[in-house]
Amino acid sequence: MKILKCDLCDVTAEGETFDDWMAALRPHYMEAHADVMNDPSRPHSKEDMEKWMADNQARFDAVD
Numbered sequence: 492m493k494i495l496k497c498d499l500c501d502v503t504a505e506g507e508t509f510d511d512w513m514a515a516l517r518p519h520y521m522e523a524h525a526d527v528m529n530d531p532s533r534p535h536s537k538e539d540m541e542k543w544m545a546d547n548q549a550r551f552d553a554v555d
């Protein structure tokens with residue numbers, strides 16, 4: 492089980508795998524960062540999502 496912070500704040504989520512961690516973080520993201528997710532000035536392309544996933548996967552993999 493890994494515990495990892497949200498990439499936008501200090502709230503933590505935990506999961507056995509990256510997918511578990513994402514599933515655990517999603518409700519927090521929806522509640523605390525809905526403005527970020529819905530901000531039209533932020534890039535939301537498929538590439539941006541893939542970059543977000545890759546960055547967070549790297550962070551997840553870096554945790555022991």
Ligand SMILES: [Zn+2]
Nearest residue numbers: 497499500502
């Ligand atoms: Zn957060």
